[in-house]
Amino acid sequence: MSRERTRFVQTTVEVEGRTETRVVEVPAFEPAPWTADTPLSIVGTSPLRVDAFEKVTGRARYTADIVRPGMLYAVIVRAPRAKGTLTAIDLETARSLPGVRAVMGIGDAPAGTRLFKREVSYAGQPLAAVCAESLDTAERAARVIAASLVIEAAPHAVTVDDAIAPDAPQVRKAGNTTEPDIVQRGDVARGLAEAEVTITREYRTQVALHSALETHGAVCEWNDDQLTVWESTQGIFRVRSDVAKALGLPQAKVRVIKDYMGGGFGAKNGAGAHTYTAALFARTLGAPVRCVNDRRAEQTDSGNRPATVQKVTIAARKDGTLTALVLDARIPLGISGWEGGPAQIFHEMYACPNVRTSETCVYINASGMQAFRGPGYVEGAFALEGAMNALARALQMDPVVLRLKNLATRDERADREFSGNRLDECYAEGMRRFSWHSPVSRLPSPVSRLKRGYGVAAQTWPTGGGPPSYAHVRINSDGSVDVLAGTQDLGTGSRTILAQIAAEALGARFDTVRAVIGDTERLPYTGNSWGSMTTPSVGPAVRMAAEDAKMQLLEAAAQMMGLPLVVLSTRDSHIVSTDGASLSFGDLCRQLGNIQIVGRGSRGPNPELAVVTVGAQFAEVEVDAETGVVRVVRVVAVHDAGRIINPALAESQLHGGIIQGIGYALFEERHIDRARGVTLNANLHDYMIPTMADIPAIDASFLDGADPAANHVGARGIAEPPIIPTAPAIAAAVADALGVEVCALPLTPWRVLGALAE
Amino acid sequence: MLITINGSPRQVDPSRSPTLLAALRDQLGLTGPKLGCDHGECGACTVRLDGDLVYACLTLTAACENAQVQTVEGLAEGNTLAPLQQAFITHDAAQCGYCTPGQLLAAAALLERNPHPTDAEIRTAMSGNLCRCGTYPKIINAIRAVSDAGTAAP
Ligand code: FES
Ligand code: FES
Numbered sequence: 001m002s003r004e005r006t007r008f009v010q011t012t013v014e015v016e017g018r019t020e021t022r023v024v025e026v027p028a029f030e031p032a033p034w035t036a037d038t039p040l041s042i043v044g045t046s047p048l049r050v051d052a053f054e055k056v057t058g059r060a061r062y063t064a065d066i067v068r069p070g071m072l073y074a075v076i077v078r079a080p081r082a083k084g085t086l087t088a089i090d091l092e093t094a095r096s097l098p099g100v101r102a103v104m105g106i107g108d109a110p111a112g113t114r115l116f117k118r119e120v121s122y123a124g125q126p127l128a129a130v131c132a133e134s135l136d137t138a139e140r141a142a143r144v145i146a147a148s149l150v151i152e153a154a155p156h157a158v159t160v161d162d163a164i165a166p167d168a169p170q171v172r173k174a175g176n177t178t179e180p181d182i183v184q185r186g187d188v189a190r191g192l193a194e195a196e197v198t199i200t201r202e203y204r205t206q207v208a209l210h211s212a213l214e215t216h217g218a219v220c221e222w223n224d225d226q227l228t229v230w231e232s233t234q235g236i237f238r239v240r241s242d243v244a245k246a247l248g249l250p251q252a253k254v255r256v257i258k259d260y261m262g263g264g265f266g267a268k269n270g271a272g273a274h275t276y277t278a279a280l281f282a283r284t285l286g287a288p289v290r291c292v293n294d295r296r297a298e299q300t301d302s303g304n305r306p307a308t309v310q311k312v313t314i315a316a317r318k319d320g321t322l323t324a325l326v327l328d329a330r331i332p333l334g335i336s337g338w339e340g341g342p343a344q345i346f347h348e349m350y351a352c353p354n355v356r357t358s359e360t361c362v363y364i365n366a367s368g369m370q371a372f373r374g375p376g377y378v379e380g381a382f383a384l385e386g387a388m389n390a391l392a393r394a395l396q397m398d399p400v401v402l403r404l405k406n407l408a409t410r411d412e413r414a415d416r417e418f419s420g421n422r423l424d425e426c427y428a429e430g431m432r433r434f435s436w437h438s439p440v441s442r443l444p445s446p447v448s449r450l451k452r453g454y455g456v457a458a459q460t461w462p463t464g465g466g467p468p469s470y471a472h473v474r475i476n477s478d479g480s481v482d483v484l485a486g487t488q489d490l491g492t493g494s495r496t497i498l499a500q501i502a503a504e505a506l507g508a509r510f511d512t513v514r515a516v517i518g519d520t521e522r523l524p525y526t527g528n529s530w531g532s533m534t535t536p537s538v539g540p541a542v543r544m545a546a547e548d549a550k551m552q553l554l555e556a557a558a559q560m561m562g563l564p565l566v567v568l569s570t571r572d573s574h575i576v577s578t579d580g581a582s583l584s585f586g587d588l589c590r591q592l593g594n595i596q597i598v599g600r601g602s603r604g605p606n607p608e609l610a611v612v613t614v615g616a617q618f619a620e621v622e623v624d625a626e627t628g629v630v631r632v633v634r635v636v637a638v639h640d641a642g643r644i645i646n647p648a649l650a651e652s653q654l655h656g657g658i659i660q661g662i663g664y665a666l667f668e669e670r671h672i673d674r675a676r677g678v679t680l681n682a683n684l685h686d687y688m689i690p691t692m693a694d695i696p697a698i699d700a701s702f703l704d705g706a707d708p709a710a711n712h713v714g715a716r717g718i719a720e721p722p723i724i725p726t727a728p729a730i731a732a733a734v735a736d737a738l739g740v741e742v743c744a745l746p747l748t749p750w751r752v753l754g755a756l757a758e
Numbered sequence: 759m760l761i762t763i764n765g766s767p768r769q770v771d772p773s774r775s776p777t778l779l780a781a782l783r784d785q786l787g788l789t790g791p792k793l794g795c796d797h798g799e800c801g802a803c804t805v806r807l808d809g810d811l812v813y814a815c816l817t818l819t820a821a822c823e824n825a826q827v828q829t830v831e832g833l834a835e836g837n838t839l840a841p842l843q844q845a846f847i848t849h850d851a852a853q854c855g856y857c858t859p860g861q862l863l864a865a866a867a868l869l870e871r872n873p874h875p876t877d878a879e880i881r882t883a884m885s886g887n888l889c890r891c892g893t894y895p896k897i898i899n900a901i902r903a904v905s906d907a908g909t910a911a912p
Contacts, residue, residue, distance in 0.1 A: 052847040055855030056839065058790025058830040062856060065789040135784075136776070213794045213802055213856040213890045262792070262856025263890050295795040491854025491891050648850045652896060656853060659892030684799035684888060692894045693885040 011605070024605045025467060031505070031547045033708035034643065042504040043713075046648035050496045050515070051260070051489070060260040063232040066219045068288035072101055074277050075138040077128040077145045078297065079120045082365040082677025083156035083169070086118045086127060090148035094130055097144070099137035101285055103130045104277070112246035113276040120151055121171070122335045122365045123678040124300035126273045131281040131289060156365035156677045160309055160332040163364045171335070171363040183343060184356040185412065191324025191354030195315030199390045203312060203383035204744040207670040208305040208663075210372055211689050214262020216302050217292030218271075220278035227283075228255045231275060234264040234490055235528030240520045242271035243279060255521040264490045265660075266371035267303035269528050299682035303370025304670060306333050308342050310383040314391050320405045322352040327383070329359045336368035337361075342380030345724075347413035348460050348612070349384060350406040365677050371530060373660060374720040377461055378727070382745060385457035385728035390741060399456050399732065400427050400436065400616075408460075411610030419607060419709035419716075422640040423458060423614040426703065430456075433699055434618040434636040449626045452633075455619050455732025459724035463641065463717030464611030464710055465536030469603040470524035473502055473545040475553065477594055479573060479585030481508050483515040483545070486523035487538050492719055493649035494534050498542050500645055501713060505546035506553075507570025508585065532613065532717025535645060539713040541601040549599025556597070557588055604711075611710045613721040615639030617658070619729040620696075623737045625756065628749030630734055632662055634697040639721055642707030643714035654700035654722045661726025663690045667746050759823045763788075764832030772819035779803045779814035781822075782829060790830035790859040794888070801887030804860035805829050811867045811886075830859035833866065841907065842866055845900040853891035860887045865901050874905050 011024050034040060054060035079086075091103040105128040109115040115126050128145050132138035155169035162168060163176045170176065192198065219230040227249065233239050236256040244251045261268070278291035293302060308331050315324040331341045343357035372378075392399035407424055410417050430436070436454070471485040483502045489495045498515040502508070516523065526538050550570055557575040558565045560583070567578040573585045589597075620633040635658055644650045667688045671680040681687040700722070706714030727745060734752065735741045742755045760767050761781075768786055775781035779796075782788045782805070794802030796815045803814040806828040833840040842865055845851070852858040861884070868875060868883040875883065880901050889897070 046850075048847055049850060049852070051855075052850075052852055053839075055852040055858050056830070056843040056846045056862060057834055058788070058859045060855050061789060062792070064793060065783075067787070134774070135780075211890055212854075213800060213888065214792070214854070215794075261854060263854045265890070292793075295797065295799070491856075493853075652850050652853055652891075652893065655895050656892035659894065660890075683797060684795050685797070689888060689890060690892070690894075691885040691888060692897070693881045695881075695892075695894050698895055 025602060027544060027602045027604045030604050031544055031712050033712040034706060034714045035708045036706040040504055042500050042510050043645050044643065046646050047496065047500065047510050049493055049649065050499060062214055062260045062262055063217045063219060063230050064214065064292045066230045066290070068219060068221055071288040071290055072131050072133060072281065072285060073135040073138045074129055074131045074281050074289050074291035075142040076126045076273055076277055076297065077130070077142050078301065079123055079125040079127050079151065080146065080149065080678065081120065081151055081153055082123045082158060084120045084151040084153040086120060086149065087152050088148065088150035089128060089145065091128060091145060093148070094141040094144045097137065097141050099133045100141045101131050101133065102281055104128060104280065109276060109280055110247060112248070115273055115276055122367050124297070124367050129277045131285065158364050158366050158672045158674060158677045160307065160330050160362050160364065163332065163362045171365055176363050178361040180358045180360045182356065182358045183347065186354035188324050188326055188354045188356040192315050194323045196318045197391065197394050198313060198315045199387055199394055200313045201387055201390060201743055203310045203386055205308045205379045205382055206745050207307045208372060208668045209299050209670055209687055210265040210267040210303060211299065211684065211687065212263030212265055212267065215293035215295065215298040216268060216272055216274055218275040218278045219288060219290045220282040221288035222283050222286070226253050227279060228257065229275060229279065230257050232261040232268055233258050234268045234488060234530055235270060236486060236488060236518060236520050237525055238269060238528050239271045239275065243275060246271065246276055247279060258488050258518040261488070261490055265373050266375065266530060269371065269530055295684060296682045299687055300679050301367040303372070304334070304367065305372035305375065305378065306331050306337065306369040308379045310342055312383045312387045314387040316391055316395070318395065320395055320397050320402045322350055322406045324354040325352050327357040330362055331359060332362040332364045334364060334366045334368040340371065340376045342376050342383060345377045345380040345460065346384055348411060349408060349458065351408045351412060352406065366672060373657065374461060374724045377459065377724050378664065381457065381459055381724045382728050382731065385725065386731055386741070386743065389455065389732040389735065400431060403427065403458060414610060416608060416610050419609040419611045420642060420707040421612060421614055422703055423616065426614060426616045426638040426640055429703065430616045430618050430636050430638040433638065436618060449624055451623045451625055451737035453621050453623065453733040453735070453737025455729045455736055456616060457725035457728035457732060458614070458616045459721050460612045460614045461532065461721045461724060462611065463532045463536060463613040463721070464606055465533035465717060466606045467603040469526040469537040469541045471538060471541040471545040471601045472524055473506065473542070473549040473599040475549055475585065475589060475597040477589050479512065479589045481506060481513040483513060483542055484523050485515065485517055485526050485538050485542060486520060487517050487526040487534055488529050489517060490529055492534065492653060493646060494529065496649060497535060497645040498538060501539050501542045502546040505543045506550050507572070509573045512573055532719045532721065535715050536711055536717055537603050539715055540711045541603045543601065543713050545599040545601030547599065548601060549597055552597045552599065553585065553588065556592060557583055560588060560591055607709060609709060611716055613639060613641040613716045613718060615721055615725065617725040617729045619733045621730060621733040621737060623734055623752065625738065628752035630666055630747050630752060632696040632730055635726065637700040637722060638703065640703045641718045641721070642705065642710055642716040644702045645715055650702060650718055651700055653718050655698055657720070657722025658698055658700060658726050659690050659695055661723045662694065662730065665727035665730040665745065665747055667748060669746050761822050762826045764828055770819060775819050777815055778805070778817040778819050778822055778827070781819045782814060788829055788831055792856055792859060801860045801864065802857055804863045804887060806863055806867060811864055828863070830862050833862060841904050842900065845903045849896045849900040849903060851893055851896040851900040853893050857887060857889040861889065861897055869901065869905060
């Protein structure tokens with residue numbers, strides 16, 4: 001067998017501004033891209049969600065629905081204050097309660113889990129855990145332990161202002177702030193000097209909580225030295241490596257399963273305290289253990305979108321041409337977290353020769369951040385798009401005209417071309433659907449307490465996905481098809497769209513194809529379902545696997561049918577020849593018996609192009625000038641994401657992003673009591689997420705088309721983009737209605753009234 | 759003590775499961791009623807108790823003696839889905855699906871009370887059932903479709 005292909009290639013890639021050497025795997029073959037003109041019959045249509053039946057009947061099993069024989073229940077005891085030293089804790093009383101099977105405290109968990117430390121650095125930090133025969137008993141025992149905690153309190157800082165004050169308490173030994181991360185291009189001083197109009201604003205965004213309806217949770221069970229973890233997660237392989245590392249196990253001994261999950265939104269990307277707690281108790285007690293966050297724990301310590309303070313200067317000529325963009329941002333991450341702040345969108349959204357951003361992360365005594373749908377870009381867009389709208393008002397220009405004038409025609413940050421970017425068409429289509437009339441030319445509202453306003457904002461977001469991701473397509477002996485990929489469906493519909501892609505590539509009927517996902521033991525590797533990456537990463541791997549399987553089927557058929565390969569193709573689960581002969585997959589496979597056809601696919605390297613999903617949103621609001629209440633009347637959204645695999649599911653993603661964006665714009669905000677450092681609204685009553693009564697008329701769509709330069713499926717990601725422009729579009733509409741800007745989120749009545757009073 | 763669950767009398771021990779939600783899930787093995795908050799804030803646990811909509815997490819098991827409880831498992835007849843369930847599928851009204859059982863029961867109760875609700879009535883009636891995935895527009899479409907079809911029993 002000849003092996004001429006160079007399979008592994010070292011290449012340098014840019015990761016968040018740093019250059020890294022990475023190994024890239026070159027696939028055995030790359031299918032020819034599906035272009036906008038390729039006739040496709042399953043991809044681009046909207047077959048119903050394949051797992052909807054389970055969901056509407058209550059049969060879908062989520063992690064908290066997993067029941068194992070003899071299962072026990074674990075509850076974590078959390079710190080009631082933000083900083084100090086645990087000086088006393090009584091585990092023994094809890095241990096002796098009837099029904100309690102085990103307790104863990106300081107020093108009882110392996111260091112790799114980072115659980116149960118004596119030093120308290122945020123309220124909600126796990127300090128101990130208890131395991132009992134019923135959840136009720138475990139909760140009761142947890143309360144007994146909680147009541148025994150003695151914490152010698154130390155001063156804390158839970159706001160950015162407190163953490164950077166001259167006499168701020170020390171949050172982290174290494175310091176409360178990181179060195180500013182400065183990224184620039186061009187000469188900002190010159191850009192500012194050239195400007196004819198300069199706008200400076202300070203924008204503030206709040207801490208938002210993911211609030212997935214299903215909380216984080218895990219069920220763990222040991223069989224000898226093999227651990228099975230059922231986890232509500234966006235990344236089964238990541239949970240596997242986290243658990244293996246923390247517990248010192250080979251990955252081969254850990255199996256992670258995720259069947260259904262009740263939302264993730266970025267917070268469920270790895271193993272957590274609940275996973276380790278369940279795994280450790282299960283090992284000690286020799287019984288399966290379930291550990292699921294209650295709502296309070298979820299809203300306190302499962303991640304959040306961090307707040308930002310962003311000082312923005314935007315400079316332009318009178319004709320609207322941008323000459324400089326400057327951002328100075330502070331991001332209070334919590335006690336930990338990665339960066340991924342608001343700066344990047346400043347470098348990517350507009351053509352501007354001179355851009356300088358500075359991001360300083362600040363550590364505070366609060367639970368650490370986690371990626372939350374469009375991390376950084378959501379916060380950055382509020383400031384950048386707010387400043388663009390302020391500039392438009394100052395220039396008396398239509399904000400769409402201003403944006404079109406400064407449209408990015410290439411990725412100026414990384415100095416490369418776009419694979420595709422039709423933002424101009426998104427504006428045009430959005431204006432048409434919204435009947436956008438320039439706010440400048442509109443007559444002032446009639447004198448009334450209810451003021452109408454109109455606003456616009458736009459987004460960009462990197463959605464190229466990339467390797468590694470693998471898939472297998474297995475043809476069963478009756479001609480039905482299994483698509484095997486170790487990915488996960490968060491509610492996005494990946495089960496459905498991967499089956500669509502496989503059916504299309506294979507020429508199989510959609511209803512004969514099933515996607516099997518969510519099990520590390522049985523399925524090939526794919527990465528986390530984050531960064532809107534599942535479709536552009538796993539989709540091409542699935543297509544390649546299906547094309548591979550198809551070639552094998554055709555080869556077999558050529559011999560069975562006694563026809564040359566070139567005359568054969570597949571359609572509707574049949575092999576068909578140019579002269580009209582036809583053989584069903586089922587008949588062919590029955591002849592093959594149990595000879596198994598397995599196609600293998602992998603995701604090839606990315607092109608040297610910027611792959612982004614872009615879009616524009618238009619909002620109409622009604623503001624009660626007496627009460628300060630903002631009502632969103634309608635939102636029009638038009639995005640360009642290349643090829644849309646399933647328009648109905650894609651529209652659902654747009655709705656979800658926009659509705660979360662409305663919550664972020666109007667009322668979602670975590671409140672921490674400055675004095676004690678505890679979250680005051682750690683529930684779904686006081687932390688308000690949108691209800692059905694809050695939602696406006698939404699007209700959300702994608703441009704038709706495909707992006708064959710991005711990958712051979714032609715699809716980019718769609719899940720995160722729609723949340724990015726919603727809040728700034730609403731804020732722009734509020735400013736339009738009232739004639740004053742509100743530069744802080746959320747736009748609560750008191751903020752609106754405060755801005756009006758100024 | 760006996761509770762009639764989806765038409766069948768079932769034996770339940772209220773001392774083991776103080777809330778109806780715990781009784782349904784832990785004693786009877788039903789997975790339709792979901793735990794989202796345990797405090798009456800989200801509606802994931804919504805079931806019908808003698809026809810009324812209740813949050814099972816706030817309902818005392820002991821108060822349900824001899825009552826009729828309907829969960830999402832009781833909407834379909836075997837594998838034949840109720841029109842609302844079918845409409846939720848057709849209109850893609852379930853993303854992650856975690857809120858869906860509660861949404862379905864709330865919608866069923868609404869349509870029984872008011873077979874032809876206005877949009878405003880749908881929004882008000884359904885606002886006790888949160889959906890973090892933002893499926894609301896499609897839930898409205900699904901309810902609309904069933905209402906327009908005039909199917910008497912949702
Ligand atoms: S679980 Fe009952 S209302 Fe949330
Ligand atoms: S579909 Fe996910 S919470 Fe409603």
